[in-house]
Amino acid sequence: MFDSKGLVRELQGMRDDGHLSDALLRRAVRKIAASDKRVSWTGVYLLNQEGNELWLHNYVGTPTEHAKIPVGQGVCGTAIAEKKNQNVPDVRKFDNYLTCNPDVQSELVVLIRPGDVIFGEIDLDSEEPKAFKDDAEAEVQAVADKLAEQLMAERR
Ligand code: SME
Numbered sequence: 001m002f003d004s005k006g007l008v009r010e011l012q013g014m015r016d017d018g019h020l021s022d023a024l025l026r027r028a029v030r031k032i033a034a035s036d037k038r039v040s041w042t043g044v045y046l047l048n049q050e051g052n053e054l055w056l057h058n059y060v061g062t063p064t065e066h067a068k069i070p071v072g073q074g075v076c077g078t079a080i081a082e083k084k085n086q087n088v089p090d091v092r093k094f095d096n097y098l099t100c101n102p103d104v105q106s107e108l109v110v111l112i113r114p115g116d117v118i119f120g121e122i123d124l125d126s127e128e129p130k131a132f133k134d135d136a137e138a139e140v141q142a143v144a145d146k147l148a149e150q151l152m153a154e155r156r
Contacts, residue, residue, distance in 0.1 A: 001132075002035030004139035011146045021150045026058050028143050032124070033060035038131045039124050041100065044112070044147075045069065045076055046120035054080065054120060061125070064100040074098035079109040079121055087137055089130040100125065108132040110140040114148035117155075122147075 010031075011024050025044050033042035041061030045054035054069040054076055066074070072081040073096055079086045086109040091097050094107075104125040112119045122144050124132065 001039075001136040001139050002032060004142040007031050008142050008146045011143070011150075015150055015153075021147065021154055022057075024147055024150050028122070028147060029058050029060055032122070032140065032143065038126045038128050040104065040127045041123075041125035043123050044120060045123060046112075047071075047080065047118060057120070062101055066098050066100060069098065075107050075109050076121060076123055079111060080118060083111070083113075083118065085110050085137060085141070087132050087134075089132075101127075103127045105129040106131045108137060108140065110137060110144045112144045112148045112151065114145070114152040117152070119148060119151045 007028065011028060014024055014027065029042050029044055033039060041059065043059030044057040046057050048055050052071050056067040069076045071077050075086045075088055075094060075097060088094050088107045091104060091107050104127055106126045106129055108124045110122045112121055122140055124140065
């Protein structure tokens with residue numbers, strides 16, 4: 001889907017230069033969004049301090065009404081509740097799916113998780129069905145893992 005190695009290298013370079021997670025999260029979203037025309041929306045959600053809601057950090061795509069998502073709701077909230085990535089080939093068949101854009105057909109959510117701590121997730125939408133193969137999930141996971149390293153380093 002895209003060159004995660006190149007992006008991971010770039011994110012590490014930003015870390016080495018002293019950039020903080022905010023800059024890395026924005027860079028990652030922009031780069032993933034531009035990587036594949038099948039991706040219609042890319043965003044990062046971070047868990048709030050109470051750990052009961054996802055808050056939208058930044059995104060590329062059409063504005064969404066789901067800037068805050070309770071844990072357990074939608075594809076995004078389910079990933080947190082189940083502590084598991086969600087690769088949904090047909091969103092219409094997903095219980096409690098939260099619609100952003102009626103043209104979206106498939107969705108991939110990859111957790112930003114260093115070990116047992118979950119910081120949030122990368123969320124990708126596509127207007128094509130079954131857009132995300134296992135290799136796409138692995139590429140996005142490599143980026144999420146690098147973001148997780150930085151978020152962990154900033155944790156107080
Ligand atoms: N579809 C998501 C909501 C977020 S939007 O796709 C931007 C969900 O069901 O959780």
